[in-house]
Amino acid sequence: MTVLQIQNEVPSRNRLIFVALLLSLVGDIWMGITLPLAIFPVLACLLANRLRLPPINATPSLLLLSSLGVIVGIQVLSGAPPAGRSDLLVYLPIVYAVLALWAASAVDLEDAAVRNALIYGGVSTAVVMFGTAFFAPQDFYFLPSQYIPSNTEISLETGPDIDAIDGGLEHSVAGAPFYEWKRRLITPLGFSNYLSAFLMFSCMIALFSRSYAAAIFLGCSVAATGSRFGIAFLVVGFICWLLYRRGLRSWVVPCSVVAATFAGVVTLIAFAPSLRWIPDAASLQVRVDYWRDALVAWSNSPFIGMPRSYIMEAVRATVFWNPHNAALWIGTLFGAAGLIVYGAYLVTVCRLAARLSLQSEVWAGVLVGLSLLISMSMVESIAVSPAFEILMALLLGVALRRSRSEVVENAA
Numbered sequence: 409m410t411v412l413q414i415q416n417e418v419p420s421r422n423r424l425i426f427v428a429l430l431l432s433l434v435g436d437i438w439m440g441i442t443l444p445l446a447i448f449p450v451l452a453c454l455l456a457n458r459l460r461l462p463p464i465n466a467t468p469s470l471l472l473l474s475s476l477g478v479i480v481g482i483q484v485l486s487g488a489p490p491a492g493r494s495d496l497l498v499y500l501p502i503v504y505a506v507l508a509l510w511a512a513s514a515v516d517l518e519d520a521a522v523r524n525a526l527i528y529g530g531v532s533t534a535v536v537m538f539g540t541a542f543f544a545p546q547d548f549y550f551l552p553s554q555y556i557p558s559n560t561e562i563s564l565e566t567g568p569d570i571d572a573i574d575g576g577l578e579h580s581v582a583g584a585p586f587y588e589w590k591r592r593l594i595t596p597l598g599f600s601n602y603l604s605a606f607l608m609f610s611c612m613i614a615l616f617s618r619s620y621a622a623a624i625f626l627g628c629s630v631a632a633t634g635s636r637f638g639i640a641f642l643v644v645g646f647i648c649w650l651l652y653r654r655g656l657r658s659w660v661v662p663c664s665v666v667a668a669t670f671a672g673v674v675t676l677i678a679f680a681p682s683l684r685w686i687p688d689a690a691s692l693q694v695r696v697d698y699w700r701d702a703l704v705a706w707s708n709s710p711f712i713g714m715p716r717s718y719i720m721e722a723v724r725a726t727v728f729w730n731p732h733n734a735a736l737w738i739g740t741l742f743g744a745a746g747l748i749v750y751g752a753y754l755v756t757v758c759r760l761a762a763r764l765s766l767q768s769e770v771w772a773g774v775l776v777g778l779s780l781l782i783s784m785s786m787v788e789s790i791a792v793s794p795a796f797e798i799l800m801a802l803l804l805g806v807a808l809r810r811s812r813s814e815v816v817e818n819a820a
Contacts, residue, residue: 420456421453421456422517422521424449424453424515425449425511425517425802426525428453428798428802429446429522429525429803429806430525430528430529431448431529432446432802433530433597433610434532434533434596435595435597435795436550436597437596442552444504446508446794447504447507447508447794447798450511453511453512453515460514463809465513465808465811466513466805469753469804472749473753475749476499476742477499477502479746483713483714488715490715491715494717498715498716500794502797505801507801509804510805512803512805514809516809516810517809519771520770522774523613523619523773526774527610527613527614527626530606530607530609530614530622530629531610531626533595533606534629537593537629537633538629540593540595544592544594548594554598586634593633601633602789604635605635605638605784605785605788607626607638608780608781609780610626611627612774612777614773615646616770616776617770617773627642627646630642637784641780645776645777648665649776657765661776662758662762662776662778662779669783669786669787670735673699673733676696677699677700677703695733695787698730698731698732698733699731701725701729702733702736702737705719705723705740706739706740709743711744711745712743713742714741730789732789734785734786734790735747757778757804757807758779760807760808760811761774762775764807764810764811771807781796
């Protein structure tokens with residue numbers, strides 16, 4: 409390969425990862441099955457790199473993700489194999505993450521490119537969201553799994569997922585203006601509550617990198633989703649930004665947000681009966697019921713977890729069921745072993761982001777955005793979704809490459 413070919417190839421792979429980062433916030437496409445748009449540039453990048461082995465410093469993280477597959481293999485050997493397509497679809501986001509990390513860890517993406525990709529992706533999703541809300545016909549959807557007839561009675565047992573209706577409560581979507589509005593907030597990425605998490609993440613990137621016009625638009629978009637958790641975490645993110653601007657740039661601040669959210673979830677589970685005295689607490693009560701069901705399912709196989717079909721039988725629910733808590737979802741799927749592995753993976757992502765945040769406002773926004781995403785995944789069905797896993801893996805890959813470049817520069 410000539411020097412000119414190498415120079416042309418590297419920018420090409422950089423552009424592919426830039427597009428992958430952007431599309432991770434845009435959503436999915438239907439091609440007989442639902443596929444994330446971001447996986448296409450990821451695969452193209454791997455092919456452009458001739459499927460070379462990943463860098464050495466990416467190997468531990470790849471092994472962590474791959475070990476979740478080993479746990480599934482142990483489940484098969486123990487007599488609990490995945491029963492079909494609905495089970496296998498749960499594992500696909502982890503496969504996407506492995507591919508995304510493999511591709512991104514070989515690409516050196518500058519901070520400006522990371523910033524632009526994450527802001528443009530969020531703004532694009534917000535524009536589509538408002539477009540469908542105001543101009544799309546009734547019962548419009550991008551993917552078959554998003555179809556919710558306007559006269560459907562939504563229930564806890566039959567679905568659809570409560571992201572569409574903010575709580576899975578038994579009422580007619582068409583009969584409540586607030587929920588009718590939320591139902592119309594739909595993009596290829598998902599529904600209102602799910603959208604609010606990623607719009608909030610993009611807003612943090614814009615805010616910390618001083619793209620204030622984009623930050624205001626994205627912040628208003630989060631508010632427009634009507635997601636109470638999204639709005640609450642957006643306020644928390646704004647407070648983190650104020651502390652950052654005043655010189656408090658420690659990783660302790662975003663980590664404290666995750667810890668406080670976890671403590672809040674534990675408190676809600678422990679004192680669930682008191683929720684009836686809280687005004688408009690029905691949505692919280694539904695989540696607490698989900699969390700308790702997940703604990704019951706997890707107790708059936710505490711160390712290695714079990715496939716989704718077995719979980720559905722344990723909690724007597726349909727495939728729409730999700731505990732809306734990352735720790736409980738990972739625990740039920742992969743057991744305590746998987747939760748430790750997945751937790752170590754998330755710690756690796758945040759640790760590298762924290763290191764880069766000391767010298768980069770963009771990565772400071774990434775760190776706070778990730779902490780808010782992880783925190784919100786404690787109360788919403790966000791983790792182990794294609795967008796979440798691909799975004800995490802791409803950012804980890806870029807951060808690993810950056811850290812490797814810094815080591816080389818320091819050695820020189």
